[in-house]
Amino acid sequence: MTIREVVKLLDAEILCGEDRLDTEIHTACGSDMMSDVLAYVKDQSVLLTGLLNPQVVRTAEMMDMLCIVFVRGKKPDAAVIELAKEKGIVLLSTDKRLFVACGILYTNGLGG
Amino acid sequence: MECIRLAYDVDGENFSSAGNASESVKRTLKQLGVSPASVRRVAIAMYEGEINMVIHAHGGRAEVEIYPDYIDIYLKDHGPGIADIDLAMKAGWSTASENIRSLGFGAGMGLPNMKNYSDEMKVDSTVGVGTTVFLRVRF
Numbered sequence: 565m566t567i568r569e570v571v572k573l574l575d576a577e578i579l580c581g582e583d584r585l586d587t588e589i590h591t592a593c594g595s596d597m598m599s600d601v602l603a604y605v606k607d608q609s610v611l612l613t614g615l616l617n618p619q620v621v622r623t624a625e626m627m628d629m630l631c632i633v634f635v636r637g638k639k640p641d642a643a644v645i646e647l648a649k650e651k652g653i654v655l656l657s658t659d660k661r662l663f664v665a666c667g668i669l670y671t672n673g674l675g676g
Numbered sequence: 677m678e679c680i681r682l683a684y685d686v687d688g689e690n691f692s693s694a695g696n697a698s699e700s701v702k703r704t705l706k707q708l709g710v711s712p713a714s715v716r717r718v719a720i721a722m723y724e725g726e727i728n729m730v731i732h733a734h735g736g737r738a739e740v741e742i743y744p745d746y747i748d749i750y751l752k753d754h755g756p757g758i759a760d761i762d763l764a765m766k767a768g769w770s771t772a773s774e775n776i777r778s779l780g781f782g783a784g785m786g787l788p789n790m791k792n793y794s795d796e797m798k799v800d801s802t803v804g805v806g807t808t809v810f811l812r813v814r815f
Contacts, residue, residue, distance in 0.1 A: 599783035602720055603767075603792075615780045619727070622695035623780075626702070626719040628712065643692070 565589060565674060567631050567654050570610065573668050574658040576633060580645050581654030587630055591675045594635075594666040598623040610674070612665050616640040618647055625651045635662045680704070680742040686726055686753075688735025691779065697738045698723040701749075704742065714815040718747055721793040721811050724786045725751040731776045732756070733807065746795070749811040757803035765791065765799075 568585040571578060578585070592610035595601050601611060601623055611624050612633045621644055624632050631654040634640065639657045648655045658665055670676065682704065684697035702719040706712075722738070729736040733755020741748045758764045765787050772782025791797045796812040 596780060597777075597783050598780035599785040599789070602724060603783075603785040603789050613780075617779055618692045619694065619780060622699070622723070626695070626698065626716070626723045628716055 565672065567610075567656075569672075570631065570633065570669065570674075571656060573672055574633065574656070574660055574665055576656040576658040577639075579634075579639065579655035579657055580649050581631070581652070584630070584652070584654050587654070589630060589674070592666070592669055593676065594662050596662075601627065608676075610669075612662055612669075614638055614662055616644065618644050620644070621647045621651060621653060624653055630654060631656065633658055633665060635660060635665050680708075682740040682742070684738045684740075686729045686735045686738055686751075688730050688733065691730060694727050694730040695723055696726075698726050701740055701747075705747070708742070710815050714813065717793040718749075718813045721790045721813060722749055722751075724789045724793075725749070725809055725811065727781055728786050728809075729753045729755070731772060731779075731781060736806075746812055746814040749809075749813075751809040751811070752806070753808075754806040757805055757807055758799065758801040759803050761799050761801060 567587050589609045591608040593605050593608040594612040596615045609630045611629050614635050634657045637659040687693055698719050705715045733753035736753030739750040767788040768784040770782045770784035776782040794811040795814045798810040801807040
């Protein structure tokens, strides 16, 4: 699916990266522990998390991820959004909880 | 042998900037045409090291030597040192505070990750003096 479809499925707000919504994505992961993302993630291109600090963007960048979805209605501060813009990473925010957001994307065909 | 040398001061007081050195190395390797898979291994291994220096050792210095077929990374700090390196290498074992965990780190995966993503790793540490981690990643 495309990031645009993620936005629709999760009823998400686009925080940055509007110009990259047609990017194709195939896999995602959900975690609040960046250490585990770095340890267990292989080629996932979307990260769903409730963590808001700049290291979320940096972790995603190191893993060549394309999109971060902040769950539970969370939104990072302006500095984090700036960092994501710089790195070309799409940031989304959804009111859904981590489990629900992951479930919706999984049942709509996004792999783990 | 000819190599590209890079060096970075890792600011131990600024959690937000942790990862700057790894990002710079990642960018350099990309520009040099190193394969994306190798670039990612280097980026993750070095980033974990950088995070460790910030959360455990008040920062330090990262020195990098890029050769045609591999990269050598030296992460040097003057932090508290590691009393039992074998224990620290165990997945899931961590001395990180609750505060660090709330930032998304301190799962006890840092050193094991660095080992997994590198081809050679050596940890020299003296309690009260500091730690040097050597990483080699082949392209």
